[in-house]
Amino acid sequence: DGGITQSPKYLFRKEGQNVTLSCEQNLNHDAMYWYRQDPGQGLRLIYYSQIVNDFQKGDIAEGYSVSREKKESFPLTVTSAQKNPTAFYLCASKATSGGYNEQFFGPGTRLTVL
């Protein structure tokens, strides 16, 4: 079954702790993305990666970090520097060949910082 998995579905952390959200895809996609979604808001881009060992900041990268050591994996770390980390986090991937621009999303992780 090809797709994108995010784990865990729900995550609770105490204020001041770093937390890492997992994103794995077996679609053989080169590009991967992290978005943040707040109630009543659209999707805001945090970081993206078009190839292994390379990534770029999105619109709201402050307080977040990523790595892309494997094609299949793009973990997101929410650091203690992120002032308002409670949100729904979505990972997506996209093929970079064939001229297609469609991004496919994982099921999301809801992070609550207490």
Added chain:
Amino acid sequence: GQQLNQSPQSMFIQEGEDVSMNCTSSSIFNTWLWYKQDPGEGPVLLIALYKAGELTSNGRLTAQFGITRKDSFLNISASIPSDVGIYFCAGQLRSGYSTLTFGKGTMLLVSP
């Protein structure tokens, strides 16, 4: 970053009614995508549009890529309760551009 203007913000309709929503921008896009998001889940791609004027259907859903390349429309015919959710438009500004611009979504509620 730029956001698309998506309207309406929400709709409450009766089962069986047709629905129409749209996205507009001051910029030209070369791709328009429409997604549906159920509560607590990730968005699911409904329709992808790649050419100005293109009209594409997916079951009861029909979407169009505006001639000016600055807008797109999504229509749902004969709505049913499972159409409930948030519908997002997304656009890619130009070829080779690697990110999407998203609208804020249209929340659709369907009364049986």
